[in-house]
Amino acid sequence: MTITLTNPIVKLPRLTGRGWGRRIMMGGRLSDIKRMPRYIATALLGMTLIWAPLLGYLKTAPLSYRSTTSLILPGSGASASMNLNGIGQASSYANSAFASNAVSPTETYKRLLGADRILDAAADALDLTRAEIGAPRIRLVDQTSLIHVEMSGGSPVDAQAKGDALLRAFFAELDALREDEVNTREDSGLLAIDDFRSSVAETRRQITQLQIESELMSVAQYDRLVDRHLKLETLILDRRAGLSELRASLHALEAQLGLNATGAAATLKLFADSGYLAIIDEEARHEVALSDANARYGSQHPKVQEARKARDSAAEIALRLAMSVTGLDGTTLAALDLAPDGARAALLSELVLKQVELSASETELLTLNTQFEEGQAQIDRLAGAASDLQDLERDFSVAEAVFASAIARSETGKSDVYASYPLVQVLENPSLPDRPSSPNRKLAYLAGIAATMMLFFGLSLGWVRLALINKLLKKPDAQA
Incomplete structure (x- = not known):
């Protein structure tokens, strides 16, 4: 061109002082070769100023060598479950560390990796000063849970050792933070557990005191007393109905026989005595002899009088023996049935048996009524205590359930160590650099x-x- x-x-005019200034500002002609030495000198000076410091550096x-490390935070949550025999199941669940947008665990760990106490611990592990170990270079990878950490050293081994020391100090601090969190939670939980334990013990003391004072061990015992009382009441009603039926049957049999049970018993007792039966037989023979004598002789005939006297003597002996055997007087004995043979003897036996059953039933009913009254009095006396005991047992069950639940939460909380400080894993151990980074x-x-x-x-x-x-x-x- x-x-x-x-x-x-x-x-260009003549170069005066003002001309030199204009020459510097405006320059010269393109074909003016005389300017070349100045440009060459300027270029050499500029290159010297550029390359001398650069080559000297x-x-x-x-x-300087740089060791790189990669950490990763798993994104899943953590859960724990515990089965308690007789109580139920206790479980805990920790959400994923990335479930909330308000807190970023990677940013938290980035700050923790560069914390002063982490660097001091790493420096102490290597017997270095804080300035000698340097500060880590931490980089987060967007849209991932990766954390890249770089440590610099004067040699490859030195850089790798610094990276290892930083990781050990970081994980030790994480364990300390998690342990401190668990201990803090446990301490606060123990206070609540002590309160629950005191509540359970106080309720248990009240139950024991009420049991001693009322002699009622449990509400179930009171329920059994009520059930037994109701069954006893039903039994009494049945016994009363049976007693009424037995009395009606006995009265009907007495009316049919024309004899009460006492007379029937005496009759059976008499005719069960062999001596009395022998005298009766003898009296019967004398009666026959008297009848025969009356048929042959007159009433004043000696044989008739002798036969009558023999009969009356036998009858008197029989009466005395009957009175001795039965313990009855003559008037009562005169009303007795002295012909108990055949079916009538069976009826007399049935009458006596029914009288015995009636007496036994009346005695049983009297005993049952006494037991019923005593049971009713006991139920009335224990009704208030049973109500109070039921309330205390319910309070005890609730307090015991709350106490067991607090213990379960405390125990499951110990397993949830990654709730506040999520799990972090070493994806790539500190590398051993093969070339200097600086x-x-x-x-x-x-x-x-x-x-x-x-x-x-x-x-x-x-x-x-x-x-x-x-x-x-x-x-x-x-x-x-």
């Missing part, structure tokens, strides 16, 4: 080359600045 200078403004800067020679050389190119570009612009200025100055005239 050829540039023709036609504007008289660009003609590359030669004197100490080598100084970066390639980057330094590229920077030097770029600076050199910019220097030459600036000098090129300085060489043609007069032509560019004249061209810019001509544009307004041309437009006008």
Whole structure:
């Protein structure tokens, strides 16, 4: 490209002090080779200022190695369950660490990795100072749960050792934080458990005191007393009905026989005595002899009188024996049935048996009534105590359930150690670098080359600045 200078403004006058200033600002002609030494000197000076510090830094800067570590936080939650015999099941569930948008566990762990006490613990493990171990470079990967940690050292082994020490200090601090959280929760839970235990003990004491005072061991015992009382009442009603039936049967049999049970018993007793039966037989023979004598002789005949006397003597002996055997007087004995043979003897026996059953039933009913009255009095006396005992047992059950639930929550809470500080795993152990990370020679050389190119570009612009200025100055005239 050829540039023709036609504007008289660009003609160089004689170089005075003012001319030199204008020459520096405006430059010279493109064909003015005399300017070349100044540009070469400027280029050499600029390159010296660029490359001398750069090469000096590359030669004197100490080598630095960088060890990288990757951590990952699993995204799933944690759950724990415990079966308690006779009580139920206790369970706990911790949501995923990433379930809430308000708290980011990766940001929390990033801050924890760079905390002063973590770095101090890592430095103490390596017998270094805080300044010697340096600060880790922590980088979070977006949309993931990854944490990249970099530690620098003067050698590959040194960098890897710093990374290992940082990880050990980090996990030790995590364990300490989790243990402190569990202990804090346990301490607060123990206070509540002590209150629940005191409530259970107080309720148990009240139950024991009520049992001693009322002699009622449980509500079930009172229920059994009530059930037995109701059954006894039903039994009494049945016995009363049976007794009424037995009395009616006995009265009917007495009316049929014309004899009461006492007479029937005496009759049976008499005719069960062999001596009495023998006398009766003898009396019967004398009666026959008397009848025969009356048929043959007159009433005053000696044989008739002898036979009558023998009969009366036998009858008197029989009466005395009957009175001795039965304990009855003569008048009562005269009303007895003295012909108990055959079916009538069976009826007399049945009458006596029914009388015995009636007496037994009356005695049994009297005993049952006594037991019923005693049971009713006992139930009335224990009704209030049973009600109070039921209330206390219900309160005891509730207090015991709350107490057991508090213990279960306390125990399951111990297993939920990742609730506030989620589980973190080492995805990649601290690496052993195979090349230094600093100084970066390639980057330094590229920077030097770029600076050199910019220097030459600036000098090129300085060489043609007069032509560019004249061209810019001509544009307004041309437009006008």
